[in-house]
Every structure is written in structure tokens, then in C-alpha cells.
Amino acid sequence: MHDGYTDLIYVLLPVWQKEFGLGYAELGVLRALFSGTMASFQIPSGFLAERLGVALLLALGTALTGIGYCMAGASAGVGVLMLALFCAGLGSSTQHPLASSLMAQAFSGARSMKAIGTYNFAGDIGKMTLPAAASLLLVFMPWRPVLMLLGMMGLFAGLAIFVLTPRFAPDAGTSADHEKAAQLRIAAHRRFAFPILTAIGMIDSATRMGFLLFLPFILTAKGASLPTVGFALTLVFTGGAAGKLICAFIGARIGALATVWLTEGCTAALIVAVLPLPLEAAIPVLPLIGIVLNGTSSVLYGSVPELVTPERRARAFSIFYTGTIGAGATAPVIYGLVADALGISSTLTIAAGLVLLTLPLSLAIRGRPRMVE
Structure with missing residues (x-):
């Protein structure tokens, strides 16, 4: 889902260009705002997870990404849209380090490599399916309800992660x-x-x-x-x-x-x-x-x-x-x-x-x- 959210922006850039009258440089800023925020806060996410727990922080991050896309769907101007993308990028900064850490904790040795490889493969599936789903929905609905709908998926996913993810001790391992x-x-x-x-x-x-x-x-x-x-x-x-x-x-x-x-x-x-x-x-x-x-x-x-x-x-x-x-x-x-x-x-x-x-x-x-x- 997170990887799908990341590439979803590419589908929306032409929509936002038409809606807000943006130039190519401004579109580049929107894309960089999400990806730059995601990259910049990955290390703080890793440190914070040692205090709050990996599962809790990953659930909060996923929900925050969903909230960011809901905000984008409700945005009336570029300023709110930028704030929404910042929130979404901040939430997505938890995905790579924390999900990989969970996989490594749940599976050890050669099983860990297989599990993380499967996780990476699943991310590519998300990159293909979520933007494709958004493109299909945009045929039948305006872009704002589409983003609200996809953002709600993030909220439900965050709740599912919080409830279903096993809690490992900080030093868990075989x-x-x-x-x-x-x-x-x-x-x-x-x-x-x-x-x-x-x-x-x-x-x-x-x-x-x-x-x-x-x-x-x-x-x-x-x-x-x-x-x-x-x-x-x-x-x-x-x-x-x-x-x-x-x-x-x-x-x-x-x-x-x-x-x-x-x-x-x-x-x-x-x-x-x-x-x-x-x-x-x-x-x-x-x-x-x-x-x-x-x-x-x-x-x-x-x-x-x-x-x-x-x-x-x-x-x-x-x-x-x-x-x-x-x-x-x-x-x-x-x-x-x-x-x-x-x-x-x-x-x-x-x-x-x-x-x-x-x-x-x-x-x-x-x-x-x-x-x-």
C-alpha cells in the first residue's frame, strides 16, 4: 500500500496541473515534497521505533499517510495540498525501515531473506495496482472523492496493522x-x-x-x-x-x-x-x-x-x-x-x-x- 501511495502521485500530477494551474517546476516540487519528506524522516523513524515499538509506529505512519491523502482530497489550494503531501510523506517514512525490521524479527536466517524479498515484491505489486485503481476510478469520479476513498484505505490499514501485528520484545531474536x-x-x-x-x-x-x-x-x-x-x-x-x-x-x-x-x-x-x-x-x-x-x-x-x-x-x-x-x-x-x-x-x-x-x-x-x- 505504501509503495502504491508513493507512485499514485504520478497519476495525479496532470490532474493537479489542470486544477491549480501549475507549471512543471511546481509539479516537481510537489513530487519532491513527498519523496524528500519520506527519505528525510526514515532515520528518525528508526530511532523512534526503539522507544514506541515498531508495530505501533508503523500503524501510526500508515494512518498518517491515509490522512495525508484525505487532506489532499479536501484541499482547496496548493498550500493545503503541499501540507497534505508532507503529512503523507512523513507517514510513509515509517514503511521501509519498520516493515523490514518486522520481517527480520518474524523470520530468521535464510527465511528472513525470503520474507524480505517477498515484501519487496509485494511493494511492486502495490505500485502497479493502486495507481491503476486510481486511474480507473478517475474515469467515473472526480479526483477529490477518489483521494478521500484511497486515503480511507490507509486509515483502515493502519488500524489493521495495530491490531494484527505481533509485538516483539526489543531484543527479539533466536x-x-x-x-x-x-x-x-x-x-x-x-x-x-x-x-x-x-x-x-x-x-x-x-x-x-x-x-x-x-x-x-x-x-x-x-x-x-x-x-x-x-x-x-x-x-x-x-x-x-x-x-x-x-x-x-x-x-x-x-x-x-x-x-x-x-x-x-x-x-x-x-x-x-x-x-x-x-x-x-x-x-x-x-x-x-x-x-x-x-x-x-x-x-x-x-x-x-x-x-x-x-x-x-x-x-x-x-x-x-x-x-x-x-x-x-x-x-x-x-x-x-x-x-x-x-x-x-x-x-x-x-x-x-x-x-x-x-x-x-x-x-x-x-x-x-x-x-x-
């Missing part, structure tokens, strides 16, 4: 969790494991956003029409959604280290390979790129609980998600500047080379032949 936590405290070679994992996630996110930025232009240069570009992006996104689930199960089977080498190596190879291919040959490769481009994220998320003590999971997830989202937000700007100077093909070749940096970095956090067992 005996294996505590044994690993003790090892983390004394193992000097893993002292910087979590910061290195975060750096890998940031590189992975930056590569993903950079590739998606230039893909339409690559395809256009190969002779693709606008509908073909849209179809190609759909293939990438569909492969990406599947990759989050597939790679999580692969990671649970062969270990996170081997999976990172597999997915990141394939990402670099496929990005370079698609550049010289003709359009007819490039299109079938795109779902494979989507699988490996997004699949690594589930493996990295699933490795976070293994590198921190159980009572610090919410905090660790908040830091990890903030770092990866921030890298994904800034990468298009940096890669855009490089592309202006060197061209798109050279820029993507550089991006493919940079993603290979994750391979030696992953060796630095290897505590065992398998990072996650």
Missing part, C-alpha cells in the same frame, strides 16, 4: 541471532560490515536509476517509437518485480555473497551488451536486465539483519534505506552531467564499471563462505 550478535561485537574484520553493505546498496541503486534514465534515449537512437519505449520500460519493470522475489530465494539458497556476484556481474555485462545491439535483439534482453538490476536489492536488504544486533534492526534499516534512496535520487543528476560531456554510451559503460566495485566490497563483509545462512 538464539542463533544472539550468537551472531555476540560474534559481531568481537569480530574486528566485520566492524565495518554494515557501512560497506550500505555502500554496496548505494552503488546498486545509483546504477539502477542511471540506467533507467538513459534507456529511453538508447532505444530511441535504435529507432524505437514512443509506444515501443513504453513497452520496453514495462519489460524492465516486470523483470525487476520478479527479480526481487527470484533473487531473494536464490540468495537464501546459495548465499548473499554469491548472489551479489551473480547479479552485479550480470548487470554490468548486460548493460554493456545492450548498447551495440539492434532494437530487435535488445528488447528480449530487457527483462533479464530488470531481474538482475532490481534483484540485488532484496539480497542486500535481507543481509542487513545479519550485520546488526536484533535490537538495532529498525535503526539499521532506516539508515540503509535512506542511503540507497538518496543515492538513487542524486545519481541521475551526476550521470546526466557525465552524459552531457561524454555521451550516453560512455556514461553507461562507466556505470557498468562502477557497479563492479560492489564485488570486492562484498568480499570485505564476508564472515563465512555464505554471508547469510
